[in-house]
Amino acid sequence: AQSVTQLDSQVPVFEEAPVELRCNYSSSVSVYLFWYVQYPNQGLQLLLKYLSGSTLVKGINGFEAEFNKSQTSFHLRKPSVHISDTAEYFCAVSKFNTGGFKTIFGAGTRLFVKA
Amino acid sequence: DGGITQSPKYLFRKEGQNVTLSCEQNLNHDAMYWYRQDPGQGLRLIYYSQIVNDFQKGDIAEGYSVSREKKESFPLTVTSAQKNPTAFYLCASSTRDRAENEQYFGPGTRLTVT
Numbered sequence: 501a502q503s504v505t506q507l508d509s510q511v512p513v514f515e516e517a518p519v520e521l522r523c524n525y526s527s528s529v530s531v532y533l534f535w536y537v538q539y540p541n542q543g544l545q546l547l548l549k550y551l552s553g554s555t556l557v558k559g560i561n562g563f564e565a566e567f568n569k570s571q572t573s574f575h576l577r578k579p580s581v582h583i584s585d586t587a588e589y590f591c592a593v594s595k596f597n598t599g600g601f602k603t604i605f606g607a608g609t610r611l612f613v614k615a
Numbered sequence: 616d617g618g619i620t621q622s623p624k625y626l627f628r629k630e631g632q633n634v635t636l637s638c639e640q641n642l643n644h645d646a647m648y649w650y651r652q653d654p655g656q657g658l659r660l661i662y663y664s665q666i667v668n669d670f671q672k673g674d675i676a677e678g679y680s681v682s683r684e685k686k687e688s689f690p691l692t693v694t695s696a697q698k699n700p701t702a703f704y705l706c707a708s709s710t711r712d713r714a715e716n717e718q719y720f721g722p723g724t725r726l727t728v729t
Contacts, residue, residue, distance in 0.1 A: 509655065532715050543619070543705055543720030544658075551715050590657060594714035601714035605650075605658040 506606035521576040523591030534592040619721035638706035646712035647689040652703040665712040
């Protein structure tokens with residue numbers, strides 16, 4: 501069975517500090533990986549995605565993520581966070597299976613940036 | 616501006632009543648999705664549609680129904696059979712129902728049933 505695990509439910513961090521939000525997945529086949537951000541009472545919007553090629557993916561708002569196939573991880577990083585980065589972040593994995601494909605979302609990590 | 620609209624933003628209903636949540640997109644996307652979001656559980660797929668007049672059950676379809684009569688519209692009905700309907704509901708769309716395509720989300724509808 502495929503699953504997506506976001507290792508931290510909440511991450512408090514001070515403004516201008518670096519942050520890493522961790523995501524691990526389980527799959528025996530090739531996958532596509534996504535990070536979405538959700539601001540309070542809003543829908544999700546795409547931060548970045550990995551389809552193939554370079555394992556370091558750059559996204560919007562200064563975020564980047566690194567795909568590590570051997571560790572089945574896709575951690576999200578930002579070198580210096582702002583108050584406005586306070587939001588919930590979701591890792592998602594899509595893979596092909598019999599009859600089509602499936603996208604599974606992690607439970608989310610709430611990033612709280614403090615002044 | 617292209618995007619997805621969901622209405623209303625907040626919805627209150629009495630137990631035992633059916634309620635329909637609206638989702639409209641002007642992105643010319645073929646695929647549309649409905650998710651339910653509960654605290655600490657991420658997003659769970661209720662129904663999805665790859666093309667007009669066709670839709671498939673997701674992981675938690677029981678107690679829900681959908682229709683896809685127009686490309687732009689994918690309304691979700693929460694029936695009285697849904698045991699725990701209070702949740703945040705998100706509609707999404709993508710160009711095609713393909714694994715590599717990201718999904719575009721609406722702002723959501725928060726449904727409270729008492």
